[in-house]
Amino acid sequence: MKFLNILTLALVIVGGLNWGLVGLFGFDLVAAIFGAGSALARIVYTLVGLSAAWQLMPLVSAIGAGEAAAQRGR
Numbered sequence: 001m002k003f004l005n006i007l008t009l010a011l012v013i014v015g016g017l018n019w020g021l022v023g024l025f026g027f028d029l030v031a032a033i034f035g036a037g038s039a040l041a042r043i044v045y046t047l048v049g050l051s052a053a054w055q056l057m058p059l060v061s062a063i064g065a066g067e068a069a070a071q072r073g074r
Helices: 002-025 029-034 039-065 067-072
Strands: none
Touching (some): 002 039, 029 039
């Protein structure tokens, strides 16, 4: 499970960086590497989206455990 959390977090970071490039420069790195609208690009986008959904579980768990409040109090 820890490996899956690290993998999905890495994919979320990749997705965030890609969106940053799109927002700042209008450059979609995933589309540049795999081809705009290609099956591989769609797979990468889907994996990033599923990874974001997966990362909701640790977030909700941390909020439920009070970790988020403890981090704000530092």
